[in-house]
Amino acid sequence: MIRFSKAxxxxxxxxxxxxxxxxTRPDIISFAGGMxxxxxxxxxDIDEIYNNLELDLKxxxxxxxxxxxxxxxxxxxxxxxxxKGMPVNNNKLMITTGSLQAINILAKVFIDPGDTVVTExxxxxxxxxxxxxxxxxxxxxxxxxxxxxxxxxKAFLKKYKSVPPKFIYITPYFHNPAGTLYTEQRKKExxxxxxxxxxxxxxxxxxGELYFDEDVRKRxxxxxxxxxxxxxxxxxxxxxxxxxxxxxxxxMLVPPDIYQKAELVKQSMDACSPNFTQVLANEFLRSxxxxxxxxxxxxxxRKRKDITAAAIRKxxxxxxxxxxxxxxxxxxxxxxxxxxxxxxxxxxxxKGAVFVIGRTFDPEGRDNSHFRLAYSHTPEDxxxxxxxxxxxxLNEALKSLK
Ligand SMILES: Cc1ncc(COP(=O)(O)O)c(C=O)c1O
Numbered sequence: 001m002i003r004f005s006k007a008x009x010x011x012x013x014x015x016x017x018x019x020x021x022x023x024t025r026p027d028i029i030s031f032a033g034g035m036x037x038x039x040x041x042x043x044x045d046i047d048e049i050y051n052n053l054e055l056d057l058k059x060x061x062x063x064x065x066x067x068x069x070x071x072x073x074x075x076x077x078x079x080x081x082x083x084k085g086m087p088v089n090n091n092k093l094m095i096t097t098g099s100l101q102a103i104n105i106l107a108k109v110f111i112d113p114g115d116t117v118v119t120e121x122x123x124x125x126x127x128x129x130x131x132x133x134x135x136x137x138x139x140x141x142x143x144x145x146x147x148x149x150x151x152x153x154k155a156f157l158k159k160y161k162s163v164p165p166k167f168i169y170i171t172p173y174f175h176n177p178a179g180t181l182y183t184e185q186r187k188k189e190x191x192x193x194x195x196x197x198x199x200x201x202x203x204x205x206x207x208g209e210l211y212f213d214e215d216v217r218k219r220x221x222x223x224x225x226x227x228x229x230x231x232x233x234x235x236x237x238x239x240x241x242x243x244x245x246x247x248x249x250x251x252m253l254v255p256p257d258i259y260q261k262a263e264l265v266k267q268s269m270d271a272c273s274p275n276f277t278q279v280l281a282n283e284f285l286r287s288x289x290x291x292x293x294x295x296x297x298x299x300x301x302r303k304r305k306d307i308t309a310a311a312i313r314k315x316x317x318x319x320x321x322x323x324x325x326x327x328x329x330x331x332x333x334x335x336x337x338x339x340x341x342x343x344x345x346x347x348x349x350x351k352g353a354v355f356v357i358g359r360t361f362d363p364e365g366r367d368n369s370h371f372r373l374a375y376s377h378t379p380e381d382x383x384x385x386x387x388x389x390x391x392x393x394l395n396e397a398l399k400s401l402k
Contacts, residue, residue, distance in 0.1 A: 069095025099250030174328025315391025
């Protein structure tokens with residue numbers, strides 16, 4: 001008889017992953033996967049970079065590399081993060097295989113079976129799965145428009161004072177799935193609570209570069225940069241949303257003692273992240289292409305968000321509520337009571353549009369009143385049609401209640 005581990009038995013299959021299969025059907029208009037559009041990737045730049053590499057460097061790209069990362073990329077990334085105001089000198093930087101691996105490594109470094117981890121509710125599904133795979137108990141604290149709900153967090157930490165959580169994991173900048181951008185005030189309040197309880201912060205900054213307006217630029221300044229001296233913060237970032245997920249490159253910036261443990265864990269996971277893409281990413285960064293590419297992507301995603309938002313206003317019933325995001329990939333919508341979101345999803349798929357239901361992002365798997373639309377990879381000329389289909393299904397579902 002096959003006997004699976006308790007850890008793997010505690011994982012549920014991700015609805016996102018199941019839906020990804022549908023998202024690739026050519027006739028479906030997909031608002032499902034949180035990924036960049038294929039047509040946006042800087043293919044010509046990468047062609048040029050590879051073709052102009054010296055033979056020795058091409059060979060290096062094929063080889064294994066050091067566990068913490070390809071040294072020239074570590075240097076260029078350090079410079080890049082330093083320019084953003086990140087405390088790169090008091091911390092250590094490690095390249096990881098996507099930032100999901102950074103989250104996974106930190107989970108392994110800190111979690112013993114039965115430990116509690118605090119997350120936001122909703123929460124990035126990859127992080128939920130990573131924490132569960134180490135048999136953590138997840139405590140999801142509600143998010144509102146300004147960030148994590150401080151009163152609920154305080155109440156939770158007070159109630160469980162005798163068994164404090166190992167860490168708190170948050171995504172303060174254009175949250176996946178909620179699109180939320182934390183206010184300065186909320187960040188300050190959060191830091192006060194975390195300091196009082198001596199709680200470690202894992203700050204996931206997958207989307208912070210993708211703001212739509214210069215006036216929110218200040219608000220994407222990482223807590224790692226602002227509050228480095230007040231609290232232990234492990235910061236994670238990724239090339240996935242600003243270059244391409246296929247590179248499978250992310251990073252963590254953490255204090256040296258945590259870095260030491262993380263390096264040991266990474267050694268046992270994959271020895272090193274792909275040298276091939278590290279060489280290419282390094283040249284992309286070093287040549288100044290990254291800044292230009294991100295500028296272009298901010299415009300593209302802003303336009304996609306605008307088209308999606310206009311179509312939602314036109315086709316969705318007013319009972320469905322949502323907040324317009326100021327960056328990132330996602331719009332998070334709330335349904336009126338008693339709507340069966342699974343039924344809406346099914347009929348929407350039949351008619352040709354797919355999205356992700358809120359339950360996927362609930363650490364306790366209970367939410368029935370939200371859904372997520374990702375506009376990042378939907379071609380501009382298909383967005384309105386897709387939203388119209390979905391709006392039709394939502395209107396039908398509402399009518400059937402009356
Ligand atoms: C909030 C958040 N963090 C981390 C990741 C992980 O991305 P990657 O492993 O590709 O760097 C994602 C991907 O969707 C995400 O949405």
